[in-house]
Amino acid sequence: MTHSTVEPTPASATPEGGHLLELRDLHVEFRTNEGVAQVINGVSYHLDAGETLAVLGESGSGKSVTAQAIMGILDTPPAFVRSGQILYRGQDLLTQSEEQRRQVRGQEIAMIFQDALSALNPVFPVGWQIGETLRQRAGMSRADARRRAIELMDLVKIPGAAKRIGDYPHQFSGGMRQRVMIAMALALEPKVLIADEPTTALDVTVQAQIMDLLADLRRELNMAMILITHDLGVVAGVADRIAVMYAGRIVEHADVRSLYKAPAHPYTKGLLESIPRLDVRGQELSTIKGLPPNLMHIPSGCPFHPRCPYVQQVCVDVVPHDLVLGDGRTSACHFAQEVRDDSAH
Amino acid sequence: MFRYILRRLLQMVLAFFGTTLIVYALTFAGQGDPIQALAGERPVTPAQRAYLTEKYHLDATGVGGFFYRYVDYVKNLLQGNLGESLTGRNIGDILQQAWPVTVRLALIALAVAIIFGVSAGVIAGIRRASIFDNSTLVLTLLVLGIPTIVLAPLAQFFLGVKWQLFPPTAGSDPTFYALLLPGIVLGSLSLATALRLTRASVAENLRADYVRTARSKGLVKRRIVIVHVLRNSLIPVVTFLGVELGNLMSGAIITEGVFNIPGVGFNLFRGIRTEDGPLVVGIVSVLVVVYLVSNLVVDVLYAVLDPRIRYE
Numbered sequence: 188m189t190h191s192t193v194e195p196t197p198a199s200a201t202p203e204g205g206h207l208l209e210l211r212d213l214h215v216e217f218r219t220n221e222g223v224a225q226v227i228n229g230v231s232y233h234l235d236a237g238e239t240l241a242v243l244g245e246s247g248s249g250k251s252v253t254a255q256a257i258m259g260i261l262d263t264p265p266a267f268v269r270s271g272q273i274l275y276r277g278q279d280l281l282t283q284s285e286e287q288r289r290q291v292r293g294q295e296i297a298m299i300f301q302d303a304l305s306a307l308n309p310v311f312p313v314g315w316q317i318g319e320t321l322r323q324r325a326g327m328s329r330a331d332a333r334r335r336a337i338e339l340m341d342l343v344k345i346p347g348a349a350k351r352i353g354d355y356p357h358q359f360s361g362g363m364r365q366r367v368m369i370a371m372a373l374a375l376e377p378k379v380l381i382a383d384e385p386t387t388a389l390d391v392t393v394q395a396q397i398m399d400l401l402a403d404l405r406r407e408l409n410m411a412m413i414l415i416t417h418d419l420g421v422v423a424g425v426a427d428r429i430a431v432m433y434a435g436r437i438v439e440h441a442d443v444r445s446l447y448k449a450p451a452h453p454y455t456k457g458l459l460e461s462i463p464r465l466d467v468r469g470q471e472l473s474t475i476k477g478l479p480p481n482l483m484h485i486p487s488g489c490p491f492h493p494r495c496p497y498v499q500q501v502c503v504d505v506v507p508h509d510l511v512l513g514d515g516r517t518s519a520c521h522f523a524q525e526v527r528d529d530s531a532h
Numbered sequence: 533m534f535r536y537i538l539r540r541l542l543q544m545v546l547a548f549f550g551t552t553l554i555v556y557a558l559t560f561a562g563q564g565d566p567i568q569a570l571a572g573e574r575p576v577t578p579a580q581r582a583y584l585t586e587k588y589h590l591d592a593t594g595v596g597g598f599f600y601r602y603v604d605y606v607k608n609l610l611q612g613n614l615g616e617s618l619t620g621r622n623i624g625d626i627l628q629q630a631w632p633v634t635v636r637l638a639l640i641a642l643a644v645a646i647i648f649g650v651s652a653g654v655i656a657g658i659r660r661a662s663i664f665d666n667s668t669l670v671l672t673l674l675v676l677g678i679p680t681i682v683l684a685p686l687a688q689f690f691l692g693v694k695w696q697l698f699p700p701t702a703g704s705d706p707t708f709y710a711l712l713l714p715g716i717v718l719g720s721l722s723l724a725t726a727l728r729l730t731r732a733s734v735a736e737n738l739r740a741d742y743v744r745t746a747r748s749k750g751l752v753k754r755r756i757v758i759v760h761v762l763r764n765s766l767i768p769v770v771t772f773l774g775v776e777l778g779n780l781m782s783g784a785i786i787t788e789g790v791f792n793i794p795g796v797g798f799n800l801f802r803g804i805r806t807e808d809g810p811l812v813v814g815i816v817s818v819l820v821v822v823y824l825v826s827n828l829v830v831d832v833l834y835a836v837l838d839p840r841i842r843y844e
Contacts, residue, residue, distance in 0.1 A: 260748055308763075320750075
């Protein structure tokens with residue numbers, strides 16, 4: 188097993204010592220009847236106050252599992268955190284008691300989910316569900332919680348909030364439902380908001396509205412945000428930095444501009460090239476050949492080597508370490524320099 | 533909602549006439565000579581025959597005569613007159629005596645199903661694959677596998693006769709204690725089904741996305757289970773129990789027969805055995821109404837419990 192070595196560089200340095208949130212070499216496995224799947228294999232990333240980190244990857248790359256590990260809401264069994272640290276304000280959450288971790292949830296780190304229809308409880312009105320957090324966690328009275336719930340629904344721009352507070356989740360449109368979800372996550376004014384594919388279940392036009400809302404709220408409330416997505420288009424306008432995940436590892440980590448300009452990992456390069464371009468007619472869409480690996484049998488060496496156009500013998504034999512490329516960029520590829528130079532021209 | 537209930541009530545009227553017609557036909561259409569059936573082995577004098585023919589409108593024959601008598605029967609029924617049994621007793625009076633006993637028995641059975649079935653189901657659902665879960669699974673399988681016609685005499689013999697923990701039979705005007713064992717026997721089937729249904733529903737809801745959301749809100753586990761999971765899990769269970777109460781209220785022929793309880797099922801059974809057509813039709817007509825009403829109540833209750841259900 189390899190150890191990632193993300194070195195702090197000027198671009199990602201923290202204002203006052205440690206990062207707000209930092210993952211160190213996190214390993215999570217799923218123990219199932221068919222065997223053990225290594226879902227997270229040494230993920231390290233960090234988040235500073237007020238910034239937005241996008242975690243990018245296809246389904247099964249481990250981006251949501253990482254987020255659930257941070258929240259402490261993994262379903263155990265089958266999921267087990269095998270090793271690593273999750274530092275929040277310097278405290279390792281993984282060594283804390285369940286009660287301490289519960290206090291962190293919602294209050295310090297909050298999360299919104301992909302499908303708001305199933306993520307909201309179908310039998311309670313939305314106002315009740317937003318207010319529940321306030322009543323249970325902040326000790327508010329029923330009336331105060333109701334008033335605050337209306338304010339929160341106004342904040343996320345739900346029209347006629349006061350009238351809609353008694354409505355049930357199924358009575359809202361997809362976009363409005365996701366706004367309810369956001370209002371609920373913001374109830375206790377968390378410092379970190381984890382948005383797990385917040386727009387995947389929505390229409391394209393609504394996607395843009397929700398992303399704008401999230402970006403505005405993040406700025407207004409001075410939160411830090413982890414934006415989990417598989418959609419490169421969503422990331423560009425909102426994120427400061429991007430971490431690209433593949434087979435439970437971070438394969439590339441860079442600021443948005445330089446990553447789009449010159450990806451330094453063949454996987455990222457493949458992802459960017461598979462976006463259709465409007466300015467080229469009659470193009471054939473390029474794809475990444477093959478399928479993501481089975482997490483019970485991750486390929487030797489670099490897990491991406493069976494799909495990689497740059498593959499050499501060393502990729503099959505040796506697990507690549509994070510190569511530091513300067514400007515806070517890293518790439519877990521033996522040929523990171525070549526790939527970047529290739530992409531640049 | 534109001535329009536839905538109104539439409540359902542209209543449907544109920546149709547269902548009522550349909551079912552009573554079928555029951556009436558099944559009971560009387562096949563009879564050879566109803567007057568001789570009434571008299572049994574004894575000879576019937578011409579005067580008696582003329583009187584009875586007039587009384588039961590037997591002068592009209594064929595399909596026309598059948599509908600003539602059916603309409604006549606329904607007319608009386610709508611005036612609250614269920615007629616007389618072949619033994620000359622007023623069927624309304626019979627039901628008035630039998631019904632309270634059956635209702636008490638049904639409520640005991642339902643209470644048994646709720647207290648033991650639902651709570652054990654909740655525990656089994658939360659602790660899936662535990663010893664408790666597995667043993668309830670085996671026990672419910674056992675109960676579901678044994679028909680009441682076997683279970684009732686077994687319980688009566690061991691608990692009533694051999695170990696004398698309960699009165700073996702109830703008799704007329706039974707006490708609560710005398711109805712307890714029959715109630716448990718009658719409720720055991722509902723208990724087993726309720727347990728399985730609750731277990732499956734709780735286990736499924738524990739994995740639901742909204743539970744993950746509730747956890748991410750930082751709620752304590754007890755609240756997540758009691759408020760969020762149970763509220764959702766019990767929707768199908770309440771529906772089942774509602775339908776089940778309708779079933780139980782319409783009498784338990786076997787249980788009431790074995791334990792000699794003078795309830796609705798007992799009287800119905802006697803009516804069938806002695807070929808007492810008017811008694812059978814009278815009781816079944818009332819049972820149809822009970823069943824239809826309890827089903828409507830369940831449907832309305834379902835909409836109240838689950839806001840996603842809207843009847844148009």
